[in-house]
Amino acid sequence: MMMSQPSLDVLLQKVDNKYTLVVATAKCTRLLMEQSLPDGYPEEQKPVSLALWKIADNDMSFECARDGYK
Secondary structure (H helix, E strand, O other): OOOOOOOHHHHHOOOOOHHHHHHHHHHHHHHHHHOOOOOOOOOOOOHHHHHHHHHHOOOOOOOEEOOEEO
16 A cells, blocks of 8 residues: 655655755646546545655656756
8 A cells, every 4th residue: 555645754855955845746746637647656646645756756857947947
């Protein structure tokens, strides 16, 4: 059984700070809601939880830019 969310300690190892985690999670969630659910993730999971798991599993990449996140 999959936990509802990965631990904050794991997530903070993937990003430089909590603000970056929030922005990356929001952008990933928005993308997930526009697309169909990715393979390997249960349909009953909420989009924000899926986004957090994608960040924890290194399934999502993002880049910090001077004018915002890509």
